Amino acid sequence: MGGDQVDEAVAGCAAVLRDAVGRDWTAVNAGRVEWSCHTTAFHIAEDLIAYAANLAGRAQEDYVPFEITLDDGTDNSGLLHVIQSTGALFTAAVRTTPPGVRAFHPYPFRSADREGFAAMGVAEVLLHTHDIAEGLGLDYEPGEELAQAVLEWLFPHVQPGPAPWPTLLWATGRGELPGRAPVTEWRWRNNLVLSTERLVLTGIRPAAARDLRLGGDGGFEWIEGGPYDGTRQAAGFMTKAYEAGVHRPEFGVFALVRREDGRAVGGMGFHGVPDEDGRVEIGYDLVEGARGQGYATEALNALAQWALARDDVSMLFASVEADNAPSQRVVARAGFTRATVEEERTAHAEHDLDTALRLYIRRA
Incomplete structure (x- = not known):
């Protein structure tokens, strides 16, 4: 565009x-x-x-x-x-x-x-x-x-x-569409952007998500090795949600763009919209060349603060592989705490959480 x-x-x-x-x-x-x-x-x-x-x-x-x-x-x-x-x-x-x-x-x-x-x-x-x-x-x-x-x-x-x-x-309230109720009030939506000291979390739009899913760059300049596979997968899930009409742009995927050079170093976002109890899952990945520099912690803390300040979010949770110590340190530094044994048991039993994953939670 x-x-x-x-x-x-x-x-x-x-x-x-x-x-x-x-x-x-x-x-x-x-x-x-x-x-x-x-x-x-x-x-x-x-x-x-x-x-x-x-x-x-x-x-x-x-x-x-x-x-x-x-x-x-x-x-x-x-x-x-x-x-x-x-x-x-x-x-x-x-x-x-x-x-x-x-x-x-x-x-x-x-x-x-x-x-x-x-x-x-x-x-x-x-x-x-x-x-x-x-x-x-x-x-x-x-x-x-x-x-x-x-x-x-x-x-x-x-x-x-x-x-x-x-x-x-x-x-825009100017016509009819079979199977859909008439629109009487409408607004367009630009993408959400959140800034941190070193990063700009830039909301990815559906067109960019589709491009990422298909192997493109989504309109971003990435550091070498990017975007990582997890970002492409998340973009694919977001594309499916958009096509199904259940996508809410503020609960989508964000590209993590460095302020110093305008290059994207990773992706972060939500696995859907908050449920009826205000719970929503969050995930992230970084291009290998950007790891170990605190970018994920910085971005995760900013996105968590934004989400938990909303009335419709009461709890964020992240699932991390049991053997992924660096990612566990990221969520811990971003204010997440390990779920209780009972909370993890419930997540495994009722929400099909993989038993190889550990559950971390941050509440409002």
């Missing part, structure tokens, strides 16, 4: 709306929204330039404080030119922003990276072009790959449907 996708979305918007520049866009509502087609078209331009400003300006606490206006007498052709121009500026901002840079966006974790901003910009263009086209009675459908990319980057909590574009319209 990047500048090429923004360009494609903006070009598609201009192509479909150019056929209706001679009509009065102020007199027609844009589909199901309450704005006129003219107001909605200008909103696309506002979003694109605001996202460009936040990303280029590295805004951290709020949107960059400025607004754009149209000159008096600007016609629909001029408005389309504004959309194309703000789109070009946004594309330039996305392409020139280094990996890992995050800027302010209010929902849900108050920041997004360059790929997240690109996805939000594409979403705004696709969805509002649809609104305008619906109001004006024009045919519009973006490319399947573009709609799918928006779903995988911004709607990881939405189960994939039979086709990407109808699924995206349904997920």
